[in-house]
Amino acid sequence: MTFALHGIPVSKGIAIGKAVLISRAAIEVSHHLIDSGKxxxxxxxxxxxxxxxxxxxxxxxxxxxxxxxxxxxxxxxxxxxxxxxxxxxxxxxxxxxxxxxxxxxxxxxxxxxxxxxxxxxxxxxxxxxxxxxxxxxxxxxxxxNAQQDSLTPSDFLPTSDIGVESIIVAHDIAPHDMLRFKEHAFTGFITDLGGKTSHTAIVARSMEIPAVVGVRHASEMIRHGDWLVLDGERGVVVVAPDEQLLAEYRELQTQILKEARKLQQLKHAKTETADRVEIELFANIELPEDAIQAVKLGAVGVGLFRSEFLFMDRKQALPDEEKQYQEYRRVVDLMHGLPVNIRTIDVGADKALGGGRDISQTGTSPLGLRAIRWSLTEPEVFLTQLRAILRASAHGQARIMIPMLAHAKEIDETLRLIEKAKQQLHQRGKAFNPNIQVGAMIEIPAAALVLPLFINRFDFLSIGTNDLIQYTLAIDRADHAVAHLYDPLHPAILNLLANIIDQAKRANVPVAVCGEMAGDSALTRLLLALGLTDFSMHFNQLLLVKREVLSANVGLLRARVPRVLRAYEPEEQAKALERLLS
Missing domain, CATH: 1.10.274.10 (PtsI, HPr-binding domain)
Incomplete structure (x- = not known):
């Protein structure tokens, strides 16, 4: 019987093949007391x-x-x-x-x-x-437990099926198992767990293999050897498709492969619109090694380097200055002189970092102590990170980017600590760029509404649309009960974006979007219409966005945007957007 399952699309493309079911292998642990003396x-x-x-x-x-x-x-x-x-x-x-x-x-x-x-x-x-x-x-x-942990295709499929394209179905996949799967050229991944930043998602994108994660109970509902269609574009998994459906998806698969080959031809094309407006495409990265792919795909810099990965080990002490400096320098070196925006640590609410350090006693609310708010309560930790970034700036265009600012006193204290970090390095005789650029993330509605405060104090701005949408619409994205209300096209969001971009442009302060909106090619023309010229996204989205840029006419788009911004009723807005994007 044919049926469909739905999950989170994390790596685009179509995969067709037989299910290779890897059960969670819930470990049977023997519970017993050992003898005294042993x-x-x-x-x-x-x-x-x-x-x-x-x-x-x-x-x-x-x-x-x-x-x-x-x-x-x-x-x-x-x-x-x-x-x-x-x-x-x-x-x-x-x-x-x-x-x-x-x-x-x-x-x-x-x-x-x-x-x-x-x-x-x-x-x-x-x-x-x-x-x-x-x-x-x-x-x-x-x-x-002396369990066998060796995975090969013959463990999963009958001998007659070896060579048939296969799709991994698992509760979750560890990175070391992903390596084994890569050796056997599986064509897709489906997991019960995971999100856009899970191991499966990150590795699948880097391998450019279609993947859908967060497909609840997939490993229970799909049987070993079932024929599957994995639609990485829509996050759909079709189980036991009939011949007609298979034929349709095979045709779609062929078209996607052709389009992918065409996209590769755009890597070295100049990024400008049809009416000669130059656009800059930056990459968001989470690991230093991501910079290699970013450069290969034509990124003109790193628009957002999430430094949190250095602080994720809850057991060990926080990374010292030297450790952080080496990692930041590695990214700077890999970008070969291109700019690298290093966001200072952005952790949230009740989290414990290295050494079990408590960050907050304010509960689990996303409105709690996080990002710059936490950094300012831990000035020595913050100064250590600032010194490491400053030292990396001696080797290239490292820049400091501060998350979640809202108050003038937060801005002033942050800038004071940056100057203090410079003084400390000067006293130690360490090299750094004394004119390092400092930017602010605009991700709180309050910041968007008092933008001159930021324009007057910072060298550049970056709009974090993920949090800006969350806070503007009062939606906790982690709460499934309200996640469906998360809407980047809400009139309030579009008007906020338009206002931020317009004010920054008039003040001649560079402004980018580094949230998920920037990497959604369906929204590229809309952002161009709002006046955006700097986009920052996951590196595998660069060419898709670039294709949209090359075919867009900003002059025509800008002429149509006022009607979109005036539309508050859903039907009226839908018509205005359709006209803009057509």
């Missing part, structure tokens, strides 16, 4: 399992093929760091010694506690990092 032997058993898994990951890291996505090495490094952190084993060993729990039971107890803490996190990117800890712990438990 506590140390059990503790050694746990530590030996950690060592064995660390060795396996080291071997995987060293054996990475040259064409492996750069994100793969970074993920393996993160897992290696988690394994190397003695704090992860401290509580289980204490449970072994004091309560005589067996090793697997003790580790599972700690894992459950950690996952409960991560479940309270609001920030979707950091929340998904709980998968890192879970995957590492499960790998250790598998080792303790």
């Amino acid at each position: 506590e140390e032997a059990e503790a050694k058993k746990l530590l030996d399992a950690f060592d064995q898994v660390r060795l396996e990951l080291d071997q995987l890291r060293q054996g990475l093929p040259k064409d492996a996505p750069p994100e793969m090495a970074a993920f393996l490094d993160v897992h290696g760091m988690i394994l190397a952190d003695p704090a992860l084993a401290e509580k289980p060993i204490k449970l072994i010694r004091t309560q005589r729990l067996n090793a697997a039971w003790a580790l599972t107890t700690e894992l459950n506690d950690l996952l409960e803490q991560f479940a309270e996190i609001e920030d979707s990117y950091l929340k998904e990092r709980a998968n890192d800890i879970r995957q590492v712990a499960e790998r250790v438990i598998k080792t303790l």
Whole structure:
């Protein structure tokens, strides 16, 4: 029987093939008390399992093929760091010694506690990092249980099906397993869990393989060997499609492949509209290695480097100045003189960072202590990051970008600390760019409404549409009950964007959009109509947006935008947008 499942599209394209079902393999942990006197032997058993898994990951890291996505090495490094952190084993060993729990039971107890803490996190990117800890712990438990952890096509499909295009279906996929799957050229990925920043999403995009994540219960409803159609454009998975539907999707698949080949021809084309308006396309990156692909696809710089990945390890101490400097410099070097906007750490509400440091006691609200608000409560941590960014600026166009500013006193205190960081480096004789550019993210309605405050104090602005939409419409994007109300085309949003862009342009202050709107090619013409000339997006969206730019006529679009901005009734707005985008 044919039926469809829906999820989150994270990597575009069409995949057709048989389901390779990898069950979650919920680990059966034996719960028993060890005999008195055998506590140390059990503790050694746990530590030996950690060592064995660390060795396996080291071997995987060293054996990475040259064409492996750069994100793969970074993920393996993160897992290696988690394994190397003695704090992860401290509580289980204490449970072994004091309560005589067996090793697997003790580790599972700690894992459950950690996952409960991560479940309270609001920030979707950091929340998904709980998968890192879970995957590492499960790998250790598998080792303790002496379970086989080798995955090859013959384990999944009958011999007669080897060579048939196959689509992975799993509850979740660890990065080290993604590497194995890459070796066997699977054509798509479907997972029960995940979001746009999950491992599967990031690696699938870097491999340019269609993927749909967050397809609830997919691994339970899809049977091993079922024929599937994975529509990475709409986030749809069709199970057991009939011949007519298969034929239609195969034709669509052929068209998409042709379009993809055409897109590659645009890499070196000058980015300007049909009426010769020059547009700049920047890349958003989360890992330093992302810069390699950004340059290959023609990005003119990094519009947003999320520095949070350096601070994600909840067990280890916060990264020191030298560690941060080396990572920031690596991005600057990889961009070969192009600008790199390094956003200072943006963490939210009740999160704990390195060493279990509590960030806030204000609860889990996205309106709590986060981003610059938190940084200003931790001036030494903030100064350490500022010094690291400043040192990286000696090697290229590193720039500082501050998130979630709203008040004049926040701006003034931030700028004061930047000057203090400069003085500290000067006293130490460290090189840096004394004229480093400092920018602000406009992502709070209050900031948009008092924009002159920002224009007078900053070198550039970047509109974070994800949060601007969330806060303007009073919608918690992490709350599924209201997520459907998240609307980038709401008249209030469009008028805010138009006003921000217009004021910045008139003041001759560079302004970009770095939220998801910038990478949505369906909205490119609208943003051009609003006057935007600087876009920042995930690097794999660059060519799609560039194609829209090349065929657009900004003069015509600008003439049609007033009608859109005056439209408040849904029907009236829909007609105005249709006329604008036609």
